[in-house]
Amino acid sequence: MLQAIYELPVEDKIFYAVLAFSWTVYLWEAYLAFRQRKIYRSTKHVPMELGKIMDTETFEKSRLYQLDKSNFSFWSGLYSETEGTLILVLGGIPFLWRVSGAITARFGLGPEYEISQSLIFLMLATLFSALTGLPWSLYSTFVIEEKHGFNQQTLGFFMKDALKKFVVTQCILLPVTSLLLYIIKIGGDYFFIYAWLFTLAVSLVLVTIYADYIAPLFDKFTPLPEGELKAEIESMAKSINFPLTKVYVVEGSKRSSHSNAYFYGFFKNKRIVLFDTLLEDYSPLNKTGDAEAEQGEENDVVGENKAKPKTNKKQGCNNSEVLAVLGHELGHWKLGHTVKNIVISQMNSFLCFFLFAVLIGRKELFLAFGFYDSQPTLIGLMIIFQFIFSPYNELLSFCLTVLSRRFEFQADAFARGMGRASELYSALIKLNKDNLGFPVADWLFSMWHYSHPPLLERLRALGGPKQD
């Protein structure tokens, strides 16, 4: 057996190693999810320690919700691993490349028009994955989220949204990819430096235009009305020299009633976005009476609400809790977490382009994936970044998860330093309740997956509800 593997040509060794690694990761993830599911199944009573922060009803609701989600991700994970394997084994990538070549040939463009062929390939590949992903995402939204009272979308809104997302993605992906391929082609020996600089520039441009031009295509952003909350947010930002220019409320409740807050923007032009579902007074789910008034405009939430008046009544957070949550968010900024994350991701991207430059000349990589007579750059990017780097990608993502948990503790401590410990304490409990988070986690599962520390650990670090 070992002898037989040893005698395989190097391209076969590469191919089998890629498959074996992919299944190893899959089985590892499946094992972790199994451990966590066992916890969902067996923990039927609120543990002693949590008695004060979670009532039995919410606990049971969140247990069933997380169990459903976990079962769903078992099947969707098995499906996507099988699909990926079949694509590799049956030669789906070279097949799609030939189809793209046939399409470009119809337009009178020969194989020398590699960039055109690459764009067709990319369009077909993204279309394929959008279509095969659609049933899963429909099921997740309209069966699971719906069943647990989170879904606020109608089927029409969902489909329009998916289509819009596909079109917007193509509008960005296709020009960026063609420029990148062009740069790699003409860049000479140091093309990897130019390619890296180009992707850096693209990500800076995207971050700059995303909030003003892309996000509003999908969600409605309204300035937070003048009032107590706004004044308090402004004075808090001022107290730590956060260059706040605008506060928005985003209508997150139109898609889902999960709640959140974030900030964005460069240098002196920072903006804060609050999900309406975070705000006690703002959430349309809590509005009663004015449903009629809003019926004129396109509003799926109201329609849904009238049919099912009892979808998860949200608590949301009161003003001082919202401020505590923002204290945490601004802590990420003040402590340089955002900058650190950007630096790490750019260093990683530089390293990857450098290794790509080292590897792209190796014919056996292309042979391994069924490319016998051509070595298209786009395929090389795919093979190297996705398949060859996958062990490194796994390791990196684990390290980033560990780092993210550290940052979360630090941001909590920052909010505590601002004297907002007890408000953050109660906000975390409310948010956990509104989002039906399950407070008990398998240690291995949470270590691998949780970007935020488990609720109990955060509450303990905050030092209890009464302390300030």
Ligand SMILES: [Zn+2]
């Ligand atoms: Zn955070």
